[in-house]
Amino acid sequence: MIKAIFFDIDGTLVSFQTHKIPENTFDTLKQLQKKGIKLFIATGRGKDGLDVLKDFPFDGYITLNGQYCYTKEKIIYENTIQSQDLKALLDYLEQKPFPCGFTEEHTKYFNLRDERVDEIHRITHNDDHPAGDCSQVVHQKIYQCMCFVNENEEKEILKVMPHCISARWHPLFCDISPLGGTKQHGIDEFLKYYHINLEETMAFGDGGNDIPMLKHVAISIAMGNANDEVKTVADYVTDDVEHDGITKALKHFQLL
Structure with a gap:
């Protein structure tokens, strides 16, 4: 019996076409809660990007x-990038500049912006943050860095940030996060908090950063717009959110 379901946002709950959660998806979520199933967000977005959840x-x-996990009442888990890794990243940016977003608890800011940042904002409607001097980040609680680099550059950055890992759902950028915090770890923190077994979990996702989560839960669903790598690890592939993919999957597994 499924007691907890974890949802990615972009490309899963939120349509890349309308940048909204369809009303029928909200109706489905309400039906699940009436059945007593607990519902969780599992996203790369920060708190400042959750207005889309209405x-x-x-x-x-x-x-x-997975770096910042919370309920409406309390923080369940948090994990920040070590200052030495942030200093190394700043030094790297001086030698090889590229757009980089630094995420604090309630906001994000960039060292610089270019067409790559604007392109991602057109997709997410969540990356219109300002650019400027970021030297102060070594003294702040930074949970994640959004680095607009290709995969080869990503590997070079990780060499100078040895206490970090990366995740990518778009070819234009990767998220650099501290070791220890992942969507998978966030799931475990909430299962412990709510006394739910891993065998009672389900998750929906579409991006590369969802793969550890999809591999971890009991039942994993890839959205129809997911790439082939995500679809391969999922137990079931549904339609995209514009075509009621979440509801269709839940009916397939007889949860509705």
């Missing part, structure tokens, strides 16, 4: 790919 009362939020 204040729907989820039972918990795994944000920043």
Whole structure:
């Protein structure tokens, strides 16, 4: 019996076409809660990017790919990048500049912006943050860095940030996060908090950063718009959110 379901946001709950959660998806979420199933967000977005949820009362939020997990009442888990890794990244940016977003608890800011940042904002409607001097980040609680680099550059950055890992759902950028925090770890924190077994879990996702989560839960669903790698690890592939993919999957597994 499924007691907890974890949802990615972009490309899963939120349509890349309308940048909204369809009303019928909200109706489906309400039906699940009436059945007593706990619902969780598991996203790369930070707290400042959750307006798209329209204040729907989820039972918990795994944000920043697992670095900041909380309920409406309390923080369940948080994990920040070590200052020495942030200093190394700043030094790297001086030698090889590229757009980089630094995420704090309630906001994000960039060292610089270019067409790559604007392109991602057109997709997410969540990356219109300002650019400027970021030297102060070594003294701040930074949960995640959004680095607009290709995969080869990503590997070079990780060499100078040895206490970090990366995740990518778009070819234009990767998220650099501290070791220890992942969507998978966030799931475990909430299962412990709510006394739910891993065998009672389900998750929906579409991006590369969802793969550890999809491999971890009991039942994993890839959205129809997911890439082949995500679809391969999932137990079931549904339609995209514009075509009621979440509801169709839940009916397939007889949860509705």
